[in-house]
Amino acid sequence: MADYSIIDHRMKSATGEPPAARLVLIVLALSFLAVFLFVPLAAVLAGALRDGLSAYFKALAEPDSLAAIRLTLFAAAIAVPLNLVFGVAAAWAIAKFDFAGKSVLTALIDLPFAVSPVISGLIYVLLFGLQGTLGPWLAERDIKIVFAVPGIVLATVFVSFPFVARELIPLMQEQGAEEEEAARVLGASGFQTFWRVTLPNVKWGLLYGIILCNARAMGEFGAVSVVSGHIRGSTNTLPLHAEILYNEYNFSAAFAVASLLVLLALATLAAKKLVEWKSRQSAGEPG
Amino acid sequence: MSIEARGITKKFGGYTALKDVCFRAETGELVALLGPSGSGKTTLLRILAGLEIPDAGEILIHGEDAARRNVRDRRVGFVFQHYALFRHMTVFENVAFGLRVRPRKLRQPERDIRAKVHDLLKLVQLDWLAGSYPSQLSGGQRQRVALARALAVEPKLLLLDEPFGALDAKIRQELRRWLRRLHDELHVTSVFVTHDQEEALEVADRVAVMNNGQVEQAGTPDEVYRRPANPFVYNFLGNANFFRGRIHRGLARIGAIEIEAPEHANAQDCPAVGYVRPHDIEIDRILSGKTAIEAVVRRVRAFGPLVRLELVRRDNGEPIEAELSAERFESLKLREGERAFVKPRNLRLFLNKPE
Amino acid sequence: MTIRLKRHSVLPGFGLALGYTLLYLSLIALVPLSGIFFKTAAMNWDEFWNTATAPRALASYRLSFGAALAGALINAVFGPLVAWVLARYHFPGKRVVDALVDLPFALPTAVSGLALAAVFSANGWIGRFLEPLGIKVAFTPLGVVVALTFIGLPFVVRSLCPVLEDLEKDVEEAAASLGANRLQIFWRVILPSLRPALLTGFSLAFARAVGEYGSVIFIAGNMPMVSEIAPLLIVTKLEQYDYAGATAIAAVMLVASFLLLLIVNLLQWRSSQKTA
Numbered sequence: 003m004a005d006y007s008i009i010d011h012r013m014k015s016a017t018g019e020p021p022a023a024r025l026v027l028i029v030l031a032l033s034f035l036a037v038f039l040f041v042p043l044a045a046v047l048a049g050a051l052r053d054g055l056s057a058y059f060k061a062l063a064e065p066d067s068l069a070a071i072r073l074t075l076f077a078a079a080i081a082v083p084l085n086l087v088f089g090v091a092a093a094w095a096i097a098k099f100d101f102a103g104k105s106v107l108t109a110l111i112d113l114p115f116a117v118s119p120v121i122s123g124l125i126y127v128l129l130f131g132l133q134g135t136l137g138p139w140l141a142e143r144d145i146k147i148v149f150a151v152p153g154i155v156l157a158t159v160f161v162s163f164p165f166v167a168r169e170l171i172p173l174m175q176e177q178g179a180e181e182e183e184a185a186r187v188l189g190a191s192g193f194q195t196f197w198r199v200t201l202p203n204v205k206w207g208l209l210y211g212i213i214l215c216n217a218r219a220m221g222e223f224g225a226v227s228v229v230s231g232h233i234r235g236s237t238n239t240l241p242l243h244a245e246i247l248y249n250e251y252n253f254s255a256a257f258a259v260a261s262l263l264v265l266l267a268l269a270t271l272a273a274k275k276l277v278e279w280k281s282r283q284s285a286g287e288p289g
Numbered sequence: 290m291s292i293e294a295r296g297i298t299k300k301f302g303g304y305t306a307l308k309d310v311c312f313r314a315e316t317g318e319l320v321a322l323l324g325p326s327g328s329g330k331t332t333l334l335r336i337l338a339g340l341e342i343p344d345a346g347e348i349l350i351h352g353e354d355a356a357r358r359n360v361r362d363r364r365v366g367f368v369f370q371h372y373a374l375f376r377h378m379t380v381f382e383n384v385a386f387g388l389r390v391r392p393r394k395l396r397q398p399e400r401d402i403r404a405k406v407h408d409l410l411k412l413v414q415l416d417w418l419a420g421s422y423p424s425q426l427s428g429g430q431r432q433r434v435a436l437a438r439a440l441a442v443e444p445k446l447l448l449l450d451e452p453f454g455a456l457d458a459k460i461r462q463e464l465r466r467w468l469r470r471l472h473d474e475l476h477v478t479s480v481f482v483t484h485d486q487e488e489a490l491e492v493a494d495r496v497a498v499m500n501n502g503q504v505e506q507a508g509t510p511d512e513v514y515r516r517p518a519n520p521f522v523y524n525f526l527g528n529a530n531f532f533r534g535r536i537h538r539g540l541a542r543i544g545a546i547e548i549e550a551p552e553h554a555n556a557q558d559c560p561a562v563g564y565v566r567p568h569d570i571e572i573d574r575i576l577s578g579k580t581a582i583e584a585v586v587r588r589v590r591a592f593g594p595l596v597r598l599e600l601v602r603r604d605n606g607e608p609i610e611a612e613l614s615a616e617r618f619e620s621l622k623l624r625e626g627e628r629a630f631v632k633p634r635n636l637r638l639f640l641n642k643p644e
Numbered sequence: 645m646t647i648r649l650k651r652h653s654v655l656p657g658f659g660l661a662l663g664y665t666l667l668y669l670s671l672i673a674l675v676p677l678s679g680i681f682f683k684t685a686a687m688n689w690d691e692f693w694n695t696a697t698a699p700r701a702l703a704s705y706r707l708s709f710g711a712a713l714a715g716a717l718i719n720a721v722f723g724p725l726v727a728w729v730l731a732r733y734h735f736p737g738k739r740v741v742d743a744l745v746d747l748p749f750a751l752p753t754a755v756s757g758l759a760l761a762a763v764f765s766a767n768g769w770i771g772r773f774l775e776p777l778g779i780k781v782a783f784t785p786l787g788v789v790v791a792l793t794f795i796g797l798p799f800v801v802r803s804l805c806p807v808l809e810d811l812e813k814d815v816e817e818a819a820a821s822l823g824a825n826r827l828q829i830f831w832r833v834i835l836p837s838l839r840p841a842l843l844t845g846f847s848l849a850f851a852r853a854v855g856e857y858g859s860v861i862f863i864a865g866n867m868p869m870v871s872e873i874a875p876l877l878i879v880t881k882l883e884q885y886d887y888a889g890a891t892a893i894a895a896v897m898l899v900a901s902f903l904l905l906l907i908v909n910l911l912q913w914r915s916s917q918k919t920a
Contacts, residue, residue, distance in 0.1 A: 019826055023826075024733055027725065027728065027729055027733070028729050028733055028735050030725060031722070031725045031726045031728075031729040031730075032729075032741070034722045034725070034726065035726060035741065035744070035745070037770060038790075038793060038794050038797060039744055039745070039747055039748075039794070039797075040744070041763050041769055041770060042756070042759035042760050042762070042763045042794075043744075043747065043751075043759060045759050045762045045763045045768070045769055046755060046758065046759045046762070049762055087664075088664070088665065088668045088669075091660075091661040091662075091664045091665050091668075092661070092665040092669075094657060094661040095658060095661040095662040095665055098653070098655050098658075099653055099655070099658050099662075100653075101658075101662070107665070107666075107669075110669060110673070110674070111669070113673050113677070114673070115851075115852070116851060116855075116901055116902070116905055117677070117855065117898065117901070118854070118855025118856070118857065118874075118875045118878075118894075118897060118901075119753075119855065119856075119857050119858065119875070120855070120857045120875035120876075120878050120879055120894075121680070121855070121875075121878070121894045121897065121898060124680070124878060124882065124890060124891070124894050125676035125677050125679055125680060126676055127882065127887070128676075128679040128680060128683055128887065128891065129675075129676050129679050131887070133885070133887050134679075134887075135679060135682070156672075159672055160672055160673060160676075163668075163672060163673070179653070179655060180369055180371065180373035181373050181374075181375055181376075182655050183340055183360075183367075183369070183373065183654055183655070184367065184369060184373040184374075184375075184438075185375075185386065185390070186340075186360050186361060186654045186655070187338060187339075187340070187360055187361075187365060187366070187367040187439075188386055188387035188390065188438065188439075188441075188442055189361050189387055189390055189391060189442055190361075190386070190387075190390040191361070191390070191656075192655070192656030192657055194390045195655070195656070196657070198375075198386075198390070199375055202375075202377040203375075203376065203377060214749075214750075217750050220752070221750075221751070221752025221753070221754075221755070222752070223752055223753045223754040223857065223858035224753065224857035224858050224875065227857075227858075227879070228879060228882060240752075241752045241753075241754035241755070241858070242754075244754055244755065244758060245754055245862075248758055248862065253762075256758060257758065257762075260754070260755045260758050260759070263751070263752045263754075263755045264751065264755060266750075266752075267747060267750040267751040267752070267755070268750075270750040271743045271744065271746055271747065271750050272743070274743070274746065274750075275739075275743050339654065340654050341652060342652045359654070360654045
């Protein structure tokens with residue numbers, strides 16, 4: 003199927019570049035990508051395995067590393083379902099209805115993209131920290147939010163909330179409301195319409211949104227760093243743990259932890275490709 | 290079951306889609322809503338279905354106000370312009386959908402549903418495609434699936450939005466004859482929207498011609514075609530020549546011709562326009578009597594049983610289009626550039642300012 | 645007549661969906677975010693001004709915005725090249741390359757930072773070749789630019805790819821039939837139609853880079869006045885329990901980011917008016 007020759011059918015047409023020019027452009031693009039993407043990626047994996055496989059697994063089996071893995075999974079396990087429900091609700095309201103203030107709402111959903119991760123963490127410190135608005139009240143009742151697990155979860159929820167909504171809104175807008183109207187005319191209830199018509203139509207986009215949301219939830223650094231307090235074995239997520247190890251000049255362990263996150267990223271990219279392929283397939287060739 | 294719309298007005302933002310529209314379809318009738326795009330016909334259809342809520346006016350279903358009945362309980366079948374088939378369901382599942390989403394106590398057993406869906410698919414001649422997905426079907430097949438799906442819930446009223454709009458000319462013709470036969474079999478009160486006058490006139494029992502959010506005229510195809518209520522209806526239903534003239538006390542003067550116009554007996558020297566279909570233009574080489582307009586043949590298009598002539602009036606240079614049978618054309622032996630005398634038949638006169 | 649805020653629809657669940665969306669958004673984002681402005685408002689003006697315009701703060705803004713601009717500009721040159729190659733040419737391994745372009749999206753920023761620091765340090769895989777040439781990347785402002793280029797790349801490439809794929813070939817063919825050569829076609833026909841998407845990608849990359857933290861701090865060296873970015877200054881102040889100082893700098897950055905977004909939206913709106 004795919005034609006893996008540099009000189010393809012376009013070559014002779016009036017609108018193609020000569021083969022030499024093509025080659026130069028491809029080499030130039032790939033060199034740029036190599037310097038900025040491929041070499042650093044390889045460096046992480048090489049750094050992780052520098053002291054051999056057994057050292058690699060030993061670094062990962064450290065109690066502090068395991069605690070960091072657990073906390074990362076825990077935060078994602080709360081943030082992803084919450085943001086899934088939010089994303090579906092927001093996409094339903096925005097994509098299927100016309101109402102005043104819709105564009106403002108759409109813009110607000112992008113808020114975490116516009117705000118520095120550090121500021122995303124700062125807002126929770128200002129609200130729940132000891133000097134914060136609710137700080138004294140919480141301290142009286144001995145509730146700890148920032149520099150504790152709840153703060154990490156909150157920051158994770160904040161930075162990952164747009165992803166599901168952002169995937170679903172354009173998809174659902176493009177599909178319009180006609181199939182849902184047809185379902186209603188045929189007597190389906192609101193819930194039946196959503197469950198049997200809307201959801202199956204967007205399932206691949208939804209899955210992709212969840213994957214992205216999860217990747218961000220597990221990988222967030224800046225926001226979580228601000229609210230974490232960096233207590234080893236207790237409020238360290240995987241990215242924070244990698245930083246601590248790196249700052250302690252324990253490079254191979256730092257890269258071992260980082261390599262887990264690289265695998266997560268690669269799995270995310272592979273899942274993205276798979277979902278793209280699947281959704282193209284299920285859309286079928288309109289004829 | 291009959292359906293009636295009374296004084297329907299609908300605005301979208303600042304745009305008025307329907308202005309005080311009245312419309313009625315009797316039990317068992319097949320009615321066409323005919324009009325150019327933007328005339329409000331689809332909006333009216335969606336209001337009949339309960340998909341839109343009018344700003345003013347009421348919908349009566351079998352004489353009963355339907356305002357409080359939402360779209361689920363109206364028991365209408367709606368066929369969408371682009372079919373709106375559920376793309377992730379097979380043909381069978383699409384048709385079965387309406388039966389399967391019924392509340393549990395009203396739902397038929399699955400065996401009955403299967404039997405019914407198969408009957409319906411047979412009715413639309415698609416039982417062999419039951420396991421296919423919409424993306425695998427042709428346009429005409431999708432259309433028939435959409436119809437079977439709408440019929441599955443045994444609607445008392447069937448509404449179709451541009452049912453043949455997205456199809457090739459040949460399939461269009463086949464499908465509309467088939468729809469007519471199906472209607473004669475099932476006798477479900479049906480309303481369909483179209484912008485194609487030929488389609489409306491050929492298929493429907495009655496036609497409502499719409500323009501600018503209003504119903505211009507409603508009647509049988511013969512009535513609207515032969516006695517159009519106004520210039521818009523006349524123009525929309527077919528090709529037209531128009532002749533400017535004046536009417537005074539029931540007598541119209543157009544160029545050299547004088548024609549009785551008893552319907553305008555009160556007109557006092559009013560400017561008027563007479564409309565004539567191309568096939569109602571009589572052509573002669575010689576002047577017989579005084580009542581003809583002199584013209585020059587500019588172009589002849591002779592193929593098939595009808596010959597189309599383009600002529601230009603000698604007196605004011607306005608074009609005239611005429612259609613005559615091939616035999617008549619043979620006997621006239623007219624060529625391009627020659628002189629001819631034109632006599633309009635069945636002239637339909639409208640005053641320039643409506644009374 | 646009542647003013648209706650929502651058009652009628654037969655679909656259900658609008659109130660529930662919108663209500664939940666607004667509630668969630670308020671609790672998670674709007675209320676906490678507004679805290680920054682309440683906190684800022686509680687400071688007196690001199691105090692705020694002195695903190696926000698201290699030399700160290702000014703240096704950090706210059707670095708954050710300057711390096712973000714430089715990174716976005718580099719991407720504005722190489723991003724179209726990558727997008728072009730990916731959209732138009734076939735070569736072995738293209739699919740893998742295509743997938744990896746999104747890596748900066750998917751890779752946790754801390755990992756990007758570690759990786760870049762390792763590669764560009766004096767004995768790193770790339771750094772060891774640059775060092776003899778007198779080019780120091782790691783622990784200098786140049787390192788910040790490298791990190792921010794990395795972060796912004798997919799924004800530019802992914803904004804351009806769909807446009808390049810949708811570009812009607814017949815327009816290029818028409819230009820060729822009218823006698824334009826390949827370079828003229830690119831310059832006069834293709835580039836103008838890419839401009840809105842390029843602007844979008846550029847501004848997204850820029851906006852993202854301004855606030856970036858994780859990928860920068862490992863490679864930057866973080867020397868006050870030299871290679872300290874504004875987000876890091878916020879963190880430093882927080883670690884010293886200087887909440888007011890952190891808030892002041894955050895407020896400046898927020899306002900700057902929103903102004904930038906506003907300008908970009910305005911530019912996009914204007915260029916879409918032109919092509920519409």
